[in-house]
Amino acid sequence: MDSILYFLIGFLIMSGIYSVFSVGLNIHWGHTGLFNIGIASFFLLGSYTAAIISSPSPNIEKYEEYLWGGNLSQLSILGIDFWFPLVLILSALVCILVAIPLALITIRLKEDYLALVTLGLAETLRIIFVNESWLANGTRGLYSIPRPFDLIDRGNYDYIYFVIVMITLALVYIIAQRATNSPWGRVLRGIKDNENTMISSGKNVLRFKVEAFAFGAGIMGVGGALFTHGKRFIDPITFEPMLATFIIWSMLMVGGSGNNRGAVFGAFLMWGIWTFTQFLPGFLSDANLRFVFVGLIIILFQLYKPNGVIPAK
Amino acid sequence: MKYIDLIFENKTIFVLFWIILLLSLLKPWLFVNGILIGSLYALGSIGLSLIYGNLKFANMAHGDFMTLSSYVALALLLFFFPNSDQSGSVGPFTFKYELLIVIPFTVVFIGFLAVLFDKLIYKKLRDFGAAPAAIALTSLGLAVGLRGLIQFIWGTDSTRFPRESKLFWDLPFKIKIPPDMFFCAIVAFIIALTFYFILFKTKLGKAIRATSDNPDLARITGINTERIILYIWFIGGVLAATSGILISMQQAIITPVMGWKILIPLFAAVIVGGIGNPIGALMGGLLIGITGEIATGWINPSYKPAVYFLVLLIILLLRPNGILGSKGRQF
Numbered sequence: 001m002d003s004i005l006y007f008l009i010g011f012l013i014m015s016g017i018y019s020v021f022s023v024g025l026n027i028h029w030g031h032t033g034l035f036n037i038g039i040a041s042f043f044l045l046g047s048y049t050a051a052i053i054s055s056p057s058p059n060i061e062k063y064e065e066y067l068w069g070g071n072l073s074q075l076s077i078l079g080i081d082f083w084f085p086l087v088l089i090l091s092a093l094v095c096i097l098v099a100i101p102l103a104l105i106t107i108r109l110k111e112d113y114l115a116l117v118t119l120g121l122a123e124t125l126r127i128i129f130v131n132e133s134w135l136a137n138g139t140r141g142l143y144s145i146p147r148p149f150d151l152i153d154r155g156n157y158d159y160i161y162f163v164i165v166m167i168t169l170a171l172v173y174i175i176a177q178r179a180t181n182s183p184w185g186r187v188l189r190g191i192k193d194n195e196n197t198m199i200s201s202g203k204n205v206l207r208f209k210v211e212a213f214a215f216g217a218g219i220m221g222v223g224g225a226l227f228t229h230g231k232r233f234i235d236p237i238t239f240e241p242m243l244a245t246f247i248i249w250s251m252l253m254v255g256g257s258g259n260n261r262g263a264v265f266g267a268f269l270m271w272g273i274w275t276f277t278q279f280l281p282g283f284l285s286d287a288n289l290r291f292v293f294v295g296l297i298i299i300l301f302q303l304y305k306p307n308g309v310i311p312a313k
Numbered sequence: 314m315k316y317i318d319l320i321f322e323n324k325t326i327f328v329l330f331w332i333i334l335l336l337s338l339l340k341p342w343l344f345v346n347g348i349l350i351g352s353l354y355a356l357g358s359i360g361l362s363l364i365y366g367n368l369k370f371a372n373m374a375h376g377d378f379m380t381l382s383s384y385v386a387l388a389l390l391l392f393f394f395p396n397s398d399q400s401g402s403v404g405p406f407t408f409k410y411e412l413l414i415v416i417p418f419t420v421v422f423i424g425f426l427a428v429l430f431d432k433l434i435y436k437k438l439r440d441f442g443a444a445p446a447a448i449a450l451t452s453l454g455l456a457v458g459l460r461g462l463i464q465f466i467w468g469t470d471s472t473r474f475p476r477e478s479k480l481f482w483d484l485p486f487k488i489k490i491p492p493d494m495f496f497c498a499i500v501a502f503i504i505a506l507t508f509y510f511i512l513f514k515t516k517l518g519k520a521i522r523a524t525s526d527n528p529d530l531a532r533i534t535g536i537n538t539e540r541i542i543l544y545i546w547f548i549g550g551v552l553a554a555t556s557g558i559l560i561s562m563q564q565a566i567i568t569p570v571m572g573w574k575i576l577i578p579l580f581a582a583v584i585v586g587g588i589g590n591p592i593g594a595l596m597g598g599l600l601i602g603i604t605g606e607i608a609t610g611w612i613n614p615s616y617k618p619a620v621y622f623l624v625l626l627i628i629l630l631l632r633p634n635g636i637l638g639s640k641g642r643q644f
Contacts, residue, residue: 119577120622299454
């Protein structure tokens, strides 16, 4: 019984983390119509930033080449782990700093170009982290990443992390909801529906798009940091596009783009399907069939229900 | 020569052109390799450019069509010629003649598959006037699905493409050419020229260009645009399949992700050459191939995809409409 509960908690943690990505992607695609197929790049940046700045500087015995770490996890004020929110914010900041120049280059051009550039960025970043082993221990990856709020015994730590993920998700959701319901968010929806109307009403469309892209990228950075401290091991293979980009797209498609509630719902639903299909008998549990399924979900929802299960109002 | 004038007209392009030329003089063997690899990229990017230019969306599934075609060719080869391991290979090349029999069937099959997907998916999206990004997203879904299917049938690991080891041709200046690569490059050029001929010298090509330029006007003048779109998909699929098979012939190893990884250089080539311009795509493919190969002379070869990405960024910064495109016109 305990093991089933533990499995469910693990499942909910991952669903919560994916919800953060889904909300971030929703800012890009659902609200503004920015076509980002390199979610993996912000996932990776957020994850590695969090891992590097929070891990202690390792000695030679532990890692062969990787020799530095921010050691932020030693910083605690009055015995409370205030470093963790700081890590989340810094991870978001790194993503924003990368997103802005990219957006400035591509957003003034055709909308597809953003997709190509984000796709290239994801691959390039992955190659950099594979080859530059001084940066983050290369393909061997980083492990023993510190736990935030490490208060109870290790066996039951997942319950605490579950609470952390849910609080962060709630905060991200509230921030995204406030932002998209504000006048700023209305301009974004206007851009998505009809860009020329927004230009003619005197809005600086380019600026709004860049801001939206940076905002969404920041949320993805938070998701990456959450992932890092949950898994406590990351290597470049973690950021292969399937689990870091495509599945998040299918989540948003199912849930309903343009609606933050739908984005969260889609993340839980798709991750549920992804997780529980592995218990199916025979060839049905083949991981590659799940790839086909994710692809089909994207196609079918685009064809028959482009607004998802919970459409935007 | 309009294109050569263009190189001298633009200062930045001019500087980049001379940098590449200088570097390739230092290591000419890399330059030759670049031309050979670039011709394969060119073939893929011509098909991609055709679809991008005419149907106005970035076809993310193009790479996976290429992967699928190599796996289908391999499967047909093993099915119809189970004993092909024993037979000798053709001339100085590493492949056997059986492969040459299989290729046309695969190519036509992939062409019809592209048409089928248009009927099933893209036609519907066109009918309710989906935005280009939405169509591109659907093609991304198709790409993921196709890759999953390939991995389900043939496994996630890399598969060996049957071949026999052969000597490389030794030329002066340390230039070494694998005969296969030469063959593939020649085929690529012939197909590119054939396609150019179809597009600019035949009635079908005229109809394709008219549809691309203004579909409504084309329809009024009596062109069956839906039919033309099917032709476009067929040609695009054929080009994708040919380049996919040629690339796997010279790589000797095929993996399910190879098509996805090749998307960045292909799109870079398409944008360099100007979307929808076959000659531009040919030149873009060559340029990307040469740049990537020359870069390996000075930096770690595993950074080649990063070089392609950098070329893409530079092009988007300097001339987003491509080297041959006009500077002022925005899409």
